[in-house]
Amino acid sequence: MPIKLKGEVNPDLNNERKKCSFNVEEMARWYHGGEKKLAEKRQRETLFLDDPDLQDDIPTSYMSHKEIYEYGVGKACKIFTKIRALQEEGKGGVDNFMAILGGMLGSGVLKEGNPMAVHFVMFLPTILGQGTTEQQVEWLGRAWSMNILGTYAQTELGHGTFIRGLETTATYDPKTEEFILNSPTITSYKWWPGGLGHTSNYAIVVAQLYTKGQCHGIHPFIVQLRDEETWAPIKGKSVEIGEIGPKLGMKGVNNGFLGFDNVRIPRKNMLMKNAKVLEDGTYIKAPSSVLTYGTMMFVRVVIIRDMANYLSKAVTIATRYSAVRRQSPIDPAKPEVQVIDHVTQQYKVFPNIAKVIIFQLTADYIWNLYNQVTSELDKGQLERLPELHAISCCLKAVITQDASNGVEQLRMACGGHGYMEASNLPNTYGMVTAACTYEGENTILLLQTARYLMKSWSQALVGDALVPTVEYLRDAIKKRSNKWDPSITGIIKALQLVAANKIRLAYEHVENRKKLGYSHEDATNLSSIELAQSADAHCRAFLVQSAYEMTRDLESTVSTSLATVLRQFIELYAVETCMKYIGDLFRFSGLTEDGVQELQQRLEDLLTKIRPNAVGFVDGFDIPDKILSSALGAYDGNVYERLFLEAKKSPLNQDPIPKAFELHMKPFMRSNL
Ligand SMILES: CC/C=C\C/C=C\C/C=C\C/C=C\C/C=C\C/C=C\CC/C=C/C(=O)SCCNC(=O)CCNC(=O)[C@H](O)C(C)(C)COP(=O)(O)OP(=O)(O)OC[C@H]1O[C@@H](n2cnc3c(N)ncnc32)[C@H](O)[C@@H]1OP(=O)(O)O
Ligand SMILES: Cc1cc2nc3c(=O)[nH]c(=O)nc-3n(C[C@H](O)[C@H](O)[C@H](O)COP(=O)(O)OP(=O)(O)OC[C@H]3O[C@@H](n4cnc5c(N)ncnc54)[C@H](O)[C@@H]3O)c2cc1C
Secondary structure: OOOOOOOOOHHHHHHHHHOOOHHHHHHHHHOOHHHHHHHHHHHHHHHOOOHHHHHOOOHHOOHHHHHHHHHHHHHHHHHHHHHHHHHOOOOOHHHHHHHHOOOOOOHHOOOOOOHHHHHHHHHHHHHHHOOOOHHHHHHHHHHHHHOOOEEEEEOOOOOOOHHHHOOOOEEEEOOOOOEEEEEHHHOOEEEEOOOOOOOEEEEEEEEEEEEOEEEEHHHHHHHEEEEOOOOEEHHHEEEEEOOOOOOOOOOOOEEEEEEOEEEEHHHEEEEOOOOEEOOOEEEOOOOHHHHHHHHHHHHHHHHHHHHHHHHHHHHHHHHHHHOOOOOOOOOOOOOOOOOHHHHHHHHHHOOOOOOHHHHHHHHHHHHHHHHHHHHHHHHOOOHHHHHHHHHHHHHHHHHHHHHHHHHHHHHHHHHHHHHHHHHHHHHHHHHHHOOOOOOOHHHHHHHHHHHHHHHHEEEOOOOOOOOOHHHHHHHHHHOOOOOOOOOHHHHHHHHHHHHHHHHHHHHHHHHHHHHOOOHHHHHHHHHHHHHHHHHHHHHHHHHHHHHHHHOOOOOHHHHHHHHHHEEEEEEEEHHHHHHHHHHHHHHHOOOOOOHHHHHHHHHHHHHHHHHHHHHHHHHOOOOOHHOOOOOOOOOOOOHHHHHHHHHHHHHHHOOOOOOOHHHHHHHHOOOOO
């Protein structure tokens, strides 16, 4: 019997949708920032997803490495042609870029990643954030219209985290008013930049600046890599350039390597909004050396929404599949149930739905804070930069880690079929887990936050004023333990108390070690497990608190039925966080065995309450099938038909007798007859 799509929605999914107690369209409006934004999102998606030129004829899974790249570049050009047209019509603005570069619409049209993404995510923002007005005039026009394509070349073969240790040099020659770029060692070769391999003809290169025989640390330079007409690497052998080879995921991103042999660039190509080199080689310091790190902060901020997007896709796939899949009766006398009725399955899936909401709210919070602080920086006010750095570092670390764990858990929640590329969960995992490493490896970022927390603790000890994100430390100094209060505000206080005590202990252990004669750096390294954990605890308390505060007036903005379900998810997030940190809560918050049993009961009650709304809720994320790209997660739930149709696409299935039979198996199988 030929397998065809039925054109009908799976009856189990139909029943789920009938059970939903709130209006899914209202949820979509709330989640996407209001009616206007939702309508724009849908129009944009239709424009891209229905374009015959942007359909996937062959799944990329069956393509070679080279084909994936060529196909990706072709698609990227078509995508940006459409984006250009939208911009020219004055439609969409930054929202178009947010959508097309990230894990929602972007990953729907270009599953393996976009080889031109770093041009918009880092090359342009670096010129904007670190170029002078003249440099912006010189470069931005051509970069915006993509007449030149750039990347961000910071990481080297030998150094990614410790950027002060980068080895690429840019030595100023006052005679010609040029910088001379060199890669003195193999470890100094740039390694990793997205699109560097074959897709960019310019790069922001981060290099050690030498002038008048002195090193002034790392600075950004605009360097041409390839001829604009011929695309040949410039000046024969002086630029050595290529791509780094296959990776776990992001297979279409064309990450590259780059080496310099006496490559000369004009003085004006050093980005000089902050630090400067004058014609005679005089160096003028920046108001703060960390302003060079600004692009990384920008990307850490946008990654948060990207993680919410990827997780929302994975959890939509797993929730719908869990409603369609029937396996094992609960009562042996009755038929097999939908796997979503097994409570352990609910426990795998629903907390990940809750995380999408929390991450989305956090993305709004951090985006607003980022915009406030950068507008202050433009006026020369640097006061709030450390707080933004501290909170964005731990949020990036915790949210990428949770999203990555979440996608993997959801893949497993789909059993064997989750392991198929046709589920789109393996590819999603490849995209998400990369974010745990890029833009600052997560442990490093937690340690950056911890560095700030140590300072904040010492300020709290002497009664100095504290910024809002660490204000809770002041109360914790006075009160080291608490009486357990199971309300949401009580949970927030308890999580803050855990964080504050972990910060205190890490601080005390660093200080004790210093008293034993260790240097500050060695004492810090010896205490770094506790330091990283204190930053993690701080972030988790922050996530619950900010979600709670950002939804304070929920009842006045949405219907009671929607507010009820949203509150259930926020409460589930808070309770699940408590269950994960139960040992810490016992240590520091006055939680008792009775309290734990109450939390367990509450967790189970919440799963039961959420159960009838789960499918409706993920429908409210409003993710079109073409973006989900999943046989398991499509709106109609025709899982088995889709899996079959995908399997039929395998090149091996195009011929009933494989070549390998005549070539290898037959001679082998008969050789011992
Ligand atoms: C215009 C564009 C239009 C449209 C585009 C719009 C939107 C795009 C939208 C959507 C896109 C969607 C998704 C994007 C998602 C994915 C992106 C795609 C691809 C990603 C490509 C990846 C790129 C990269 O990975 S680039 C390389 C990144 N590398 C790193 O992150 C390195 C990590 N290391 C460091 O940052 C540093 O080395 C360090 C660990 C911080 C240590 O540095 P250093 O040794 O100097 O520091 P100290 O510890 O001694 O600290 C000194 C001092 O500085 C403070 N500090 C450190 N960093 C910062 C900072 N960034 N800002 C402010 N302050 C900072 C630190 O706290 C110390 O302060 P104190 O001395 O006061 O304690
Ligand atoms: C998909 C992808 C895309 C990327 N795109 C770009 C790009 O466009 N441009 C670019 O410039 N770079 C890019 N990168 C590079 C990326 O930014 C680095 O890989 C990242 O910053 C981590 O650095 P590393 O690889 O040197 O890791 P390492 O620093 O070598 O980390 C290895 C281990 O050492 C630990 N470690 C290191 N230092 C410390 C410390 N001080 N304390 C405690 N532990 C420590 C880490 O926690 C980790 O466990 C990309 C990377 C990936 C994976």
